[in-house]
Amino acid sequence: MIANNYWAESGASADGEAGRLRPPPVSDLDVDVCIVGGGLTGLWTAYYLAKADPSLSIAILEKETVGFGASGRNGGWCSALFPRSAASLERAYGFDRAVAMRRAMVDTVTEVGRVSAAEGIDCDFARGGTITYAMNELQVESARADVDEAKHFGVDELEYWDFDPAHAHYAGRGHPVGARAAAFDPACARLHPAKLVHGLARVVESLGVRIYEHTEVTSWLPNFVNFRGHQVSPGFEAIAAPGVAATNQIVIATEAYGSQLPGVGRRILPLYSLMIATEPLSDDFWDSVGLEHGNTFSDYRHLLIYGQRTADNRFAFGGRGARYHWGSSIHPSYDQVERVFSHLSDTLTELFPDAAAAEVTHRWGGPIGVPRDWHASAGHNPKTGVSFAGGYVGDGLSTTNLAGRTLSDLITGRHTELTRLPWVNHLSPRWEPEPLRFIGANLGLTSASVADHEERMTGRSSLTARLLGPLTGH
DSSP states (O other): OOBSOHHHHHTTTGGGTTTOOOOOOSSOEEEEEEEEOOSHHHHHHHHHHHHHOTTOOEEEEOSSOTTOSGGGTSOOEEESOOSSOHHHHHHHHOHHHHHHHHHHHHHHHHHHHHHHHHTTOOOOOBOOOEEEEEOSHHHHHHHHHHHHHHHHTTOOOOEEEEOOTTSOGGGGSOOOTTOOEEEEEOOEEEOOHHHHHHHHHHHHHHTTOEEEOSEEEEEEETTEEEEEEEEEETTEEEEEEEEEEEEEEEEEOOGGGGGGSTTTGGGOEEEEEEEEEEOOOOHHHHHHHTOOTTOEEEESOSSOEEEEEOTTSOEEEEEOOOOOOGGGOOOGGGGOOHHHHHHHHHHHHHHOGGGTTSOEEEEEEEEEEEOTTSOOEEEEETTTTEEEEEOOTTOHHHHHHHHHHHHHHHHTTOOOTGGGSTTBTOOOOOOOOTTHHHHHHHHHHHHHHHHHHHHHHHSSOOHHHHHTHHHHTO
16 A cells, blocks of 8 residues: 655654644634745745744644645755756846855855754754766766856856766766766755754744744735635534634735736746655665765756755655646646656666655655746745746745744844845746647646657657757757
8 A cells, every 4th residue: 555645654653743733723813924835835935033032922724734735745955956957046136146146055055954954853864965967978067067057157166977887986976777977966955845844843932933824815916815714623523704804914925826826827837856765774775876965866867867865765756747737726636647756766766776666655745836837936026015926847845934033033033144135126028828838838837858868769859858948848
């Protein structure tokens, strides 16, 4: 019997938080800051606001439960990756601001580890870096280009690893079958996302922040948030009376689920990413493949994959490939796609053949938030008091922390290095209406798979990938 989300199951007892009842408000609220969304963006924003000004009254309204969305389902990469490359940021904003964004992301990885340790959040944080494998000559060129680009931006930490015995000392290191080289970025930590989100919820509540679950926000205007509570009891669900939160500041922290709200709508497209987890594997196995605790890994294919070695020695491995659904719809049934799970199992075995006998024990998925230009943003309108952060395109485990710190500075009126970063108040264009959105999003997904096949067959850079790059963020 294959279970669902490994993180939710294994993190169920983290800090005694998972499964804890946080009922909806019993009456209208009067708070300084109302945060819509109980994921990492909302929690980090509440954390830094409460630290900056303990006198603030802060409430978080969550439709489901804390960490229900991508915050509790992701690949567990706390990385310095940003959805837009440093080169594209340089073209848009200039060299200095592109470098500042990269440095801010590197610092964010450190900050997540610092807060986790300081606040006693045991989330299996281990900074082991990301290994991106190059499986053919085209991918070797990509690895070299990544390292060269990093050096252009003054980032000397990236390393090129050559697995050819005639070259570097990395040749003796274990690696996937057929890998020719790799790019190594030390600015990434492996962690357990559910333990992080539940531990952070415990911390913000200790700071006086109120969290209300099963509380659906239906609309908002400056100074008011309309909500309704869903009282959940064993065996039935009853909808409680509607309520209003009177507030000076509103933070919209809904990521992919914002597509269901009239105030966000076509600003965000929900794109599904799915994962599997294996049974625990022996230390001898991990020694043979060269993945240490803290390592995360990927390769240079177009149809994205991502993996980590978990603290209990499993593969947690995910990737794209699940289609976009008409009208930006989101439904629990979309979390389970046999074709994608089979692709993930086959890909993992292709990379690490000795894992073929490992039982897949968990399969799950969920939507990530994708803006039209694949450019995450954190913004604040001082006239309306409405703030927003999101559009992380799957790179949100660390970026949510940067968002929380940035929104805290913006809301409290501080002018800092964070508020001058190029993603601040960036406004992405809206996605096209249907059917163009449906056609374009799914064509982009298909093109990634076609591009990988094309490059394997021809040995040349994919024409398909170049033509359809704008649909896939390249």
